[in-house]
Amino acid sequence: MSQTMYVGIDLGGTAIKLAFVSLEGEIVHLMSAPTNVEDGGDGILHTMDRLISEGLEELGRAKGDIKGVGIGAPGFIEMSTGFVHEAVNLGWKNYPLKEKLEGMTGLPVYVDNDANIAALGEMWKGAGEGAKDLLCITLGTGVGGGVIINGTIHHGAKGTAGEIGHTTVIADGGYRCNCGKLGCLETLASATGIVRLAKEALISDSQHTSSLAKVLKENGNVEAKDVLDAAREGDQLGKEILGQVAHYLGVTLGNYAVLMNPEKIVIGGGVSKAGDVLFEPIRAQYQKYALPHLTGNVEIAPATLGNDAGVIGAAWLVHQGEQNH
Amino acid sequence: MSQTMYVGIDLGGTAIKLAFVSLEGEIVHLMSAPTNVEDGGDGILHTMDRLISEGLEELGRAKGDIKGVGIGAPGFIEMSTGFVHEAVNLGWKNYPLKEKLEGMTGLPVYVDNDANIAALGEMWKGAGEGAKDLLCITLGTGVGGGVIINGTIHHGAKGTAGEIGHTTVIADGGYRCNCGKLGCLETLASATGIVRLAKEALISDSQHTSSLAKVLKENGNVEAKDVLDAAREGDQLGKEILGQVAHYLGVTLGNYAVLMNPEKIVIGGGVSKAGDVLFEPIRAQYQKYALPHLTGNVEIAPATLGNDAGVIGAAWLVHQGEQNH
Numbered sequence: 001m002s003q004t005m006y007v008g009i010d011l012g013g014t015a016i017k018l019a020f021v022s023l024e025g026e027i028v029h030l031m032s033a034p035t036n037v038e039d040g041g042d043g044i045l046h047t048m049d050r051l052i053s054e055g056l057e058e059l060g061r062a063k064g065d066i067k068g069v070g071i072g073a074p075g076f077i078e079m080s081t082g083f084v085h086e087a088v089n090l091g092w093k094n095y096p097l098k099e100k101l102e103g104m105t106g107l108p109v110y111v112d113n114d115a116n117i118a119a120l121g122e123m124w125k126g127a128g129e130g131a132k133d134l135l136c137i138t139l140g141t142g143v144g145g146g147v148i149i150n151g152t153i154h155h156g157a158k159g160t161a162g163e164i165g166h167t168t169v170i171a172d173g174g175y176r177c178n179c180g181k182l183g184c185l186e187t188l189a190s191a192t193g194i195v196r197l198a199k200e201a202l203i204s205d206s207q208h209t210s211s212l213a214k215v216l217k218e219n220g221n222v223e224a225k226d227v228l229d230a231a232r233e234g235d236q237l238g239k240e241i242l243g244q245v246a247h248y249l250g251v252t253l254g255n256y257a258v259l260m261n262p263e264k265i266v267i268g269g270g271v272s273k274a275g276d277v278l279f280e281p282i283r284a285q286y287q288k289y290a291l292p293h294l295t296g297n298v299e300i301a302p303a304t305l306g307n308d309a310g311v312i313g314a315a316w317l318v319h320q321g322e323q324n325h
Numbered sequence: 326m327s328q329t330m331y332v333g334i335d336l337g338g339t340a341i342k343l344a345f346v347s348l349e350g351e352i353v354h355l356m357s358a359p360t361n362v363e364d365g366g367d368g369i370l371h372t373m374d375r376l377i378s379e380g381l382e383e384l385g386r387a388k389g390d391i392k393g394v395g396i397g398a399p400g401f402i403e404m405s406t407g408f409v410h411e412a413v414n415l416g417w418k419n420y421p422l423k424e425k426l427e428g429m430t431g432l433p434v435y436v437d438n439d440a441n442i443a444a445l446g447e448m449w450k451g452a453g454e455g456a457k458d459l460l461c462i463t464l465g466t467g468v469g470g471g472v473i474i475n476g477t478i479h480h481g482a483k484g485t486a487g488e489i490g491h492t493t494v495i496a497d498g499g500y501r502c503n504c505g506k507l508g509c510l511e512t513l514a515s516a517t518g519i520v521r522l523a524k525e526a527l528i529s530d531s532q533h534t535s536s537l538a539k540v541l542k543e544n545g546n547v548e549a550k551d552v553l554d555a556a557r558e559g560d561q562l563g564k565e566i567l568g569q570v571a572h573y574l575g576v577t578l579g580n581y582a583v584l585m586n587p588e589k590i591v592i593g594g595g596v597s598k599a600g601d602v603l604f605e606p607i608r609a610q611y612q613k614y615a616l617p618h619l620t621g622n623v624e625i626a627p628a629t630l631g632n633d634a635g636v637i638g639a640a641w642l643v644h645q646g647e648q649n650h
Contacts, residue, residue, distance in 0.1 A: 133482050147584060149474055156586020157458050157623070160616065167580045168614045171572070180617050247496070255492045255577075256584055259472060261481020289493045291485065292505050298482070 003067040006318040007052060007107075010117065010310030011035070011073045013089035016044065018051045019308070020059060021315035023067075025125040027308060029055055041091040042100075049104050068108035069101065070317030072117030072310050079155055082111035110317035114310065115162065116153045118303075119146025121313030122266045126305040131263040135256055136303075137164050137249075139271035142178075143186040143193075147260065152320060164256070165190070169248040185252055189245050191224035191271055197241045198227045210237035228274040242278050245271075250285020257290045257298055268303025275302070328392040331643040332377060332432075335442065335635030336360070336398045338414035341369065342632070343376045345384060346640035348392075350450040352633060354380055366416040367425075374429050393433035394426065395642030397442030397635050404480055407436035435642035439635065440487065441478045443628075444471025446638030447591045451630040456588040460581055461628075462489050462574075464596035467503075468511040468518075472585065477645060489581070490515070494573045510577055514570050516549035516596055522566045523552045535562035553599040567603050570596075575610020582615045582623055593628025600627070 005028060010017040013035060020029040031051050036043035048069075056063060075087025082098020084090075098109045112120075119128075119136035128134040134148040145164030147154040154161050165186035166179050174183025175196065187193050199222060202213055212235065215226045230238030253265055265286075272278065283300050290298065305312060330353060335342040338360060345354040356376050361368035373394075381388060400412025407423020409415075423434045437445075444453075444461035453459045459473040470489030472479040479486050490511035491504050499508025500521065512518050524547060527538055537560065540551045555563030578590055590611075597603065608625050615623065630637060 131482075145584075149479060154474060154585070157456075157588040158586055161584065161586035163583050163586075163616060166583050166616050168576055171576050171614070181614070251493055251496050252580075255580065258488050258491050259470075259486065259581055259584065260479070261483055261486035261488075263482040289496070289506070291488060291491050 003065055005061070005066050006315035007055075007066055007069040008117075008311035008313070008315030008318075009048060009069065009071045010114065010314055011044070011071055011090070012114070013074065016047055016051070017307070017311050018048065018055070019311035019315065020055055020066075021312060023319070025312055025315065025319075027312065029059055030308075030311070031055055035090065037089075037091045041095055044090060045097075045101050045104055048101065052105060052107075063106065066107055067322060068110060068318035069105065070110045070112075070117070070314035070321075071097065071101075072112055072114040072314045072317075073097065074114050077111060077113055077159065079112050079159060082109060084111075108318070108321065110321045112153060112314075112317055113159070115144035116146045116155075117313030117317065118144075118268065118309040119148055119162075119266075119313065120153060120316045121305050121309035121311070122268065122303050123148050123151070123313075124316045124319075125312050126309060127266040127268075127301040127303050128264050133260065133262045134264055134266060135253070135260060135262045136162075136266045136268065137253070138269035138303075139189055139191070139267065140269035141191050143190045144269075149260075164252065167252045167256075169252060185248055188248050189271070194224040194227050194241060194245060194271065195222055197244060198222050198237075201237055201241060205237055211235045212237055224271060228271070228278070231277045232274065239277070242274065243281050246278060246281030246285050249282050251289050253282070253300070254286050254289025257286075262298060265298055265300045266303050267300065268306075268309065272302050328390055330386070330391050331640035332380075332391055332394040333442075333636035333638070333640030333643075334373060334394065334396045335439065335639060336369065336396055336415070337439070338399065341372055341376070342636050343373065343380070344633070344636035344640065345380055345391075346637060348644070350637055350640065350644075352637065354384055355633075355636070356380055360415065362414075362416045366420055369415060370422075370426050370429055373426065377430060377432075388431065391432055392647060393435060393643035394430065395435045395437075395442070395639035395646075396422065396426070397437055397439040397639045397642075398422065399439050402436060402438055402484070404437050404484060407434060409436075433643070433646065435646045437478060437639075437642055438484070440469035441471045441480075442638030442642065443469075443593065443634040444473055444487075444591075444638065445478060445641045446630050446634035446636070447593065447628050448473050448476070448638075449641045449644075450637050451634060452591040452593075452626040452628050453589050458585065458587045459589055459591060460578070460585060460587045461487075461591045461593065462578070463594035463628075464514055464516070464592065465594035466516050468515045469594075474585075489577065492577045492581075494577060510573055513573050514596070519549040519552050519566060519570060519596065520547055522569060523547050523562075526562055526566060530562055536560045537562055549596060553596070553603070556602045557599065564602070567599065568606050571603060571606035571610050574607050575612075576614050578607070578625070579611050579614025582611075587623060590623055590625045591628050592625065593631075593634065597627050 084095040136146040138144040143165030145162040170183030175187035177184035409420040461471040463469040468490030470487040495508030500512040502509035
């Protein structure tokens with residue numbers, strides 16, 4: 001039988017998501033299992049191998065039907081060799097992921113960074129479909145990104161390109177970021193950043209006029225989702241906070257568009273689920289900072305694949321790897 | 326006889342620079358002529374054709390020795406077809422530059438933007454030699470740039486990538502730029518921007534302690550070169566102005582390094598001739614804004630080819646074009 005499927009794996013600290021993906025990028029079969037960090041991290045590979053065998057059995061297919069396995073992994077990875085320098089959460093240090101999994105499964109393996117595969121997924125089958133030059137940004141607990149040039153991920157000299165969360169947006173001061181710098185985009189536009197902005201605003205909001213004051217009183221805490229919900233329901237304070245977030249995103253994306261001139265900008269992650277109440281001010285701020293007439297008409301679109309972007313993008317690694325051989 | 330030379334042309338509003346360049350990127354013979362905008366711009370092509378013939382005669386070579394002609398031109402150009410949509414200073418509108426010059430000379434012609442060929446020249450034979458991912462910035466009357474990825478210029482979706490001068494560095498306010506936006510890097514880090522900063526500072530410098538106050542009084546004007554010279558001679562005001570310029574360049578280059586993770590950053594143009602008095606504060610500011618441990622150790626180097634970068638980069642277009650055929 002001919003090879004008609006890719007396997008795409010999105011490897012996270014708590015779960016392994018694995019999909020059988022058609023040559024056209026459609027998910028045929030989706031599986032997941034907890035991330036097993038036993039045996040110096042080898043447990044993860046055994047789980048992957050087992051999922052592939054189980055999946056093939058459920059699909060009534062054979063290993064020969066699979067063209068290859070693509071993996072998006074966290075940590076500091078050398079893409080060309082699939083060598084993981086370090087992935088703290090997985091217990092991997094100097095771990096030859098590609099070599100080991102190829103040995104175990106007998107299939108060709110392709111590895112990239114987890115933020116990058118989400119961007120590739122959106123390019124192939126999501127909001128960026130058809131675009132070859134794409135800027136992707138993920139607003140989650142942190143802020144991640146991926147730069148796609150000519151249909152492939154741009155890794156840069158040391159493989160760290162696309163770290164959009166660490167763009168300095170407040171040059172003199174700002175909050176301290178996990179990376180050690182001050183004033184990074186991630187300290188403001190991530191879920192964590194939004195919560196911080198909300199708590200600061202609530203302290204100043206002595207009249208307690210915002211619905212968020214009630215949430216804080218009742219739950220003893222405010223989450224990013226509360227802020228997005230409040231803004232959507234017209235709460236002034238919630239809208240002001242998203243206005244600040246949109247301002248910092250607008251400057252960042254406007255400047256990066258001046259440098260890269262992308263076809264499209266795709267925004268994903270939990271925070272992006274806020275929808276128009278976030279995207280409309282982002283687009284307005286972006287127009288203010290991008291070059292008029294040129295990058296000004298770049299579409300800023302919400303990601304459409306949600307949590308599936310990773311496995312689809314991981315499958316794309318195989319698709320792309322094949323074309324280069 | 327075998328083809329052993331490229332022709333590289335740097336086309337400006339006042340002069341045409343043309344060089345015969347060896348296959349290794351060395352200038353064999355350099356010529357120039359005034360830009361002749363007669364005959365609806367056709368005069369420019371006749372000048373180029375004449376320079377090629379004269380150069381061959383002086384070198385004792387034949388047209389068959391030339392592999393092709395590369396041109397860097399100003400204006401809005403479609404690189405793949407060598408079609409110039411508009412170049413106001415040259416009198417060109419919807420001008421099929423590549424097609425016409427190929428017809429006239431019988432040689433293959435490759436066209437790109439003038440800012441881009443300077444970047445390619447530095448990559449091939451200048452400060453960026455050997456680097457495949459390079460960020461180039463030119464501090465002249467304006468501020469230009471070029472993004473090199475995998476050894477070729479990144480043009481972007483509409484060919485406008487690398488417009489580093491139009492990075493917004495003052496998000497709320499700042500000076501009005503020629504592009505229509507406020508707070509662009511070009512309004513501060515170009516020669517024009519430095520003069521503006523100097524004049525503003527001199528108004529506040531009521532004690533007239535700066536040597537620049539004397540220059541202004543004697544010449545009725547201050548030029549960027551005066552500010553660079555004053556700073557180099559230890560003048561406090563001159564150093565403060567370059568400190569401001571370095572701050573804005575540091576944020577911009579730090580952020581772009583976070584996005585692109587280049588191997589090297591090359592700074593050229595007249596302003597860059599200031600040397601260490603400008604490069605040292607730029608490097609210090611860059612370290613502050615680039616990601617620690619990762620992009621922090623990218624070298625920031627002065628351009629080394631000066632005015633020859635253009636013709637060498639134009640010759641590179643032929644070199645690169647050949648490899649793609």
